Amino acid sequence: MAKPYQYSTNMIMYQLELKNISKTYKRNSKKLLVLDNINLNVKKSEFVCILGPSGCGKTTLLRIIMGLEQFSSGSINLDGKNIEEVESRLGMVFQEFSLFPWRTIFENVTFGLEMKGVKKQEQTKIAEKYLELVDLSDFKDHYPSELSGGMKQRVAVARALAVNPELLLMDEPFGALDAQTRNTLQTELIKLWGKTEKTVIFITHNIEEAIFLAQRIIILSKIPSRVERIIENKLPYPRDKLSGDFNEIKLDITRYFYKLTK
Amino acid sequence: MFKKRIEKYKIQALSIFLFLFIWQLIAQYVINDPLLLPSIADIIRAFFKLSANIPIDIGVSLLHLSTGLLFALLVGIPLGALMGWYKNADRFFNPLIEMLRPIPPLAWIPFAIIWFGLSDYSAGFIIFIGALFPILTNTYTGFRNTSNLLVEAAKVLGCKKNKDLIRHVVLPSSFPYILSGIRISIGIGWMCVVAAEMFGLDNYGMDNVGVGNMLWQYYALHMMDRVALYMFILATIGIAIDRILKYIEARLLKWQSHTNIAQI
Ligand SMILES: Nc1ncnc2c1ncn2[C@@H]1O[C@H](COP(=O)(O)OP(=O)(O)O)[C@@H](O)[C@H]1O
Ligand SMILES: [Mg+2]
Numbered sequence: 433m434a435k436p437y438q439y440s441t442n443m444i445m446y447q448l449e450l451k452n453i454s455k456t457y458k459r460n461s462k463k464l465l466v467l468d469n470i471n472l473n474v475k476k477s478e479f480v481c482i483l484g485p486s487g488c489g490k491t492t493l494l495r496i497i498m499g500l501e502q503f504s505s506g507s508i509n510l511d512g513k514n515i516e517e518v519e520s521r522l523g524m525v526f527q528e529f530s531l532f533p534w535r536t537i538f539e540n541v542t543f544g545l546e547m548k549g550v551k552k553q554e555q556t557k558i559a560e561k562y563l564e565l566v567d568l569s570d571f572k573d574h575y576p577s578e579l580s581g582g583m584k585q586r587v588a589v590a591r592a593l594a595v596n597p598e599l600l601l602m603d604e605p606f607g608a609l610d611a612q613t614r615n616t617l618q619t620e621l622i623k624l625w626g627k628t629e630k631t632v633i634f635i636t637h638n639i640e641e642a643i644f645l646a647q648r649i650i651i652l653s654k655i656p657s658r659v660e661r662i663i664e665n666k667l668p669y670p671r672d673k674l675s676g677d678f679n680e681i682k683l684d685i686t687r688y689f690y691k692l693t694k
Numbered sequence: 695m696f697k698k699r700i701e702k703y704k705i706q707a708l709s710i711f712l713f714l715f716i717w718q719l720i721a722q723y724v725i726n727d728p729l730l731l732p733s734i735a736d737i738i739r740a741f742f743k744l745s746a747n748i749p750i751d752i753g754v755s756l757l758h759l760s761t762g763l764l765f766a767l768l769v770g771i772p773l774g775a776l777m778g779w780y781k782n783a784d785r786f787f788n789p790l791i792e793m794l795r796p797i798p799p800l801a802w803i804p805f806a807i808i809w810f811g812l813s814d815y816s817a818g819f820i821i822f823i824g825a826l827f828p829i830l831t832n833t834y835t836g837f838r839n840t841s842n843l844l845v846e847a848a849k850v851l852g853c854k855k856n857k858d859l860i861r862h863v864v865l866p867s868s869f870p871y872i873l874s875g876i877r878i879s880i881g882i883g884w885m886c887v888v889a890a891e892m893f894g895l896d897n898y899g900m901d902n903v904g905v906g907n908m909l910w911q912y913y914a915l916h917m918m919d920r921v922a923l924y925m926f927i928l929a930t931i932g933i934a935i936d937r938i939l940k941y942i943e944a945r946l947l948k949w950q951s952h953t954n955i956a957q958i
Contacts, residue, residue, distance in 0.1 A: 518850060526843060526847060530844060532847075534869065547853045595852065
């Protein structure tokens with residue numbers, strides 16, 4: 433109870449704070465430095481994209497925030513509190529398809545609610561609401577194997593949101609989809625974000641995707657990853673990929689990336 | 695669709711009919727000795743003579759099978775699960791299992807008789823030995839093959855305790871392996887029935903009954919048409935059990951995607 437003021441300023445400013453996060457993987461006797469002093473602050477309801485070349489440590493960073501992976505040094509705060517092992521205040525959508533194949537779409541969405549011990553009636557209400565939001569109400573009794581890739585990831589988003597996390601982590605969720613489906617899902621995600629006002633940290637290696645989605649783009653270097661540049665993206669939503677402003681930013685980042693990965 | 699189905703059964707029926715027909719010809723005109731090779735007609739005659747006893751024989755043998763199978767599942771599934779989930783349990787039990795597995799179930803008959811006497815339990819024990827390993831290894835494999843991604847997805851959704859992860863992720867994900875393990879166990883258990891009933895048993899107080907038992911009894915009397923009849927019964931029941939289980943499996947696993955190649 434000593435110094436309440438010092439904490440409260442931070443709590444108002446940032447929902448998530450990463451301070452000097454470093455991560456070294458040790459395999460046999462070899463050490464691999466993946467993350468090198470990453471600092472990142474995210475405000476409530478913000479949409480942040482982390483953009484970096486393949487293999488630079490984006491998934492590692494997200495897994496660390498989620499509490500699925502240990503970090504070597506630094507600290508992470510979520511709403512002023514340390515994160516626990518597998519943080520229950522966060523939701524996550526994985527890079528690979530991760531639906532439970534033995535559960536129907538509906539049962540996939542209620543999984544987290546069942547674990548929380550939410551009453552059956554309430555579960556149904558919540559699941560129906562989120563299935564409606566991702567436009568999959570008609571498929572609620574189907575099994576994941578009957579769905580296309582894009583539909584599977586929409587279910588994964590609904591499943592993550594159903595437990596009402598404070599912040600949603602998304603690891604290249606549209607990476608495995610074709611360009612058209614990808615475009616549709618990006619538009620839907622922005623709409624969904626507008627409706628739910630959830631904080632989103634979205635990982636991608638696709639420059640256009642980052643500009644289309646994010647208010648702030650964090651550019652990571654090649655491995656070992658450092659934060660190279662932070663871009664404030666003030667383009668109004670919904671964004672137009674064909675507009676001049678959009679392509680100006682795109683060109684800027686593309687040039688920067690080219691130098692970075694050369 | 696329907697026409698194709700008839701087509702399919704036509705070919706299957708033709709196969710069986712040709713086999714029986716050639717057998718009849720060879721038995722009747724080439725070998726002509728019912729001891730060496732009873733003819734189909736002999737076997738059918740035997741069937742009608744014994745038809746009153748056959749359901750009881752089948753029933754008793756199925757009871758032996760169920761006893762052995764029940765214990766095989768009670769031991770095999772939990773042990774396979776334990777070894778699949780805990781590295782140290784795997785290390786501890788693996789050498790024992792590797793050592794016991796190569797011993798043919800029939801080699802256990804002497805000890806089965808010493809331990810359980812000439813009782814239904816010794817038959818059950820032989821079947822237990824035969825049925826144990828498939829269900830054990832299948833459960834183990836199912837646990838080991840559970841995708842880490844799904845386990846992490848469950849953790850992220852608040853399913854964090856071992857017991858919950860096993861119940862809600864690992865068991866359902868292993869279900870296909872466990873079901874086919876049960877099917878293989880039943881198949882092998884049924885094969886063990888003949889050996890398990892080789893010596894006269896209590897047979898639940900009914901003496902001379904049981905498919906395996908009767909096969910040996912008629913062999914002792916050199917009534918080979920009846921021996922062959924009981925072989926047919928073993929085959930028929932074996933196929934019937936397998937079909938029923940495959941049907942149940944397909945019903946329970948309707949969530950699986952079927953991406954196997956098509957035969958041309
Ligand atoms: N569990 C692990 N053990 C050792 N090295 C790992 C592990 N996971 C990832 N790596 C290595 O860390 C680097 C970054 O991986 P990752 O975070 O998956 O990159 P990205 O998601 O940006 O493509 C890669 O070189 C990868 O080989
Ligand atoms: Mg990745």
